[in-house]
Amino acid sequence: MMESSGGLYLNTAAVASPVGVARLLQVAFGCTTFSLVAHQGGFSAAYGTFCMFVWCFCFAVTIFIITCEFTHLHSCLSISWGNFTAAFAMLATLMSITAAVIYPLYFAQFGCYSISCKVRDFRIAASVFAGLLFIAYAVEVFLTRAKPGQVTSYMATVSGLLKIVQAFVACIIFGALVNDSQYSNYVATQWCVAVYSFCFVVTVVVVAFNVTGRTAMLRCPFERFVVIYTFVAILMYVSAAVIWPVFCFDSKYGSPWRPYQCSQGKCPWDSQLVIAIFTYVNLVLYIVDLAYSQRIRFVSHP
Template sequence: MQESLAMDPHGGHYLNKAALLSPLGAARIAQLVLGCSTMSLVAHQAGYSANYGIFCMFVWCFCFAITAVVFTLDVTRLHGCMPISWDNFTVAFAMLATLMYITASVVYPVYFLRFECPSGRCEERDYRIAVTVCSSICCFAYGAEVFITRAKPGHVVGYMATVSGLLKVVQAYIACIIFGALANDSEYNRYIATQYCVVIYSLCFAVTVVVVALTVTGRTSALRFPFDRFVVIYTFLAVLLYLSTAVIWPVFCFDKKYGTLQRPSGCPQGKCPWDSKLVVAVFTYANLVLYIADLVYSQKIRFISQQPA
């Protein structure tokens, strides 16, 4: 049996030209070009080492790989075969990539960039400057995608495209920074009160990740109660819990009865428990502000229930 082909004037294109010829497509192409350039410069001459360098290289490789997959699936329209909410996934990843690139763009020059040239050889320094520039510009490329796909007033979009959804990604990312500081000899196990704070950080992080995961997978209807009510109640409780840690953590870390207000003079930089405690305190207040903003904004959005595809 021989198959025949016919032209259908009403048929759609297999390739999505809008994924290329649109502001969103331009942003993703810029992400790929800049990400590839950054990795190539590091691998060729700039170099990296130690845990900070490994983290930066992981950020660049991870974001490039996921962006390449997203771009390919969008161009070929194969994202419709994925068992996820595509719009929610892409905007959540773009927000996460923006935060990761910002971190890498700060960490890499701080630990690897020196403006003086050792032995008169400036080639390595110049490559590291180029890495910093490419990585910094790529932050704006991912931020542009977030800006393009964010929720507009009156439009029906996925939850992750709203300010509340984007804040969930930022809250989870800041919690990861807190965990990193806690693991860096923060002495949190000295007091039950500071251990309580760690439990609060872990609990809020876990629930936030669950909210993001349910949204990205399109399984919000799996909850036995309305998703919008769950999100608002959880955010309210998170504000109260973080408020308690914002009071307890500084008292048991910097009050002279339990710790010290000033940095100890003989404490080595990068390995000082006082520094880790300060990082935890700063980002605790940062997350508290984000949860409050999330709670305020969640009163302004209207949820529309959708069945998973």
């Protein structure tokens, strides 16, 4: 006869709590979205493939998180679970809103001129559920974010969430860089690429150290390292924010206006403009990050 161990094998709060309900909705909306697209809506080119990847990836990881929390399996993993779930929720929010904008922009339409009305309806429905998926992930971020005075996982703090946003914005910059941005024309613009790359790598390392629970491996206090790095990143991004526009849009080096002969989607000037805009976006994010980094209390294993 087996004796009771005194504990429950299943964690019902994983699906019954507000965060659990949000995750169940994420699974439902995500599955519905990529099913509609795969069944009849259709997708093509890199944009469509990216959207399908986002929905399938987020669906798979969310299923993994729910399963681990429902069965207490996460206690067997050698990672900081709170940091992992907070980081993924923020990443999924950014990825899902990107897909929710891209898919209807490139595939949805109200008329039935180039596609059948049935395909149009499926694409519109997929666009709606893609938007609902983004809302579901945003709700989880809102529910799990660190409250004032609360001791929680670093990735659930404003500074931790901003790290995910900074890395995501850097990926947008990299995407524009490889899209015929002509950054190799000048040493100055190559320096800007070095700035983007260095800050991206260190930001990813900071996130990885937190998710894996290895922050104690650093020789200096982690919160001090984060503040120093963020300050250095601000200085580097300030230089890029000055150099990139000068060497791309000044008439001596580039063009202040979009060349009329540029084709849609294959214009170096467009890529340079995207890079300039998101350089300033990331600069603002790092400044806000620095302001919050000095006020948080770091906990390596919540």
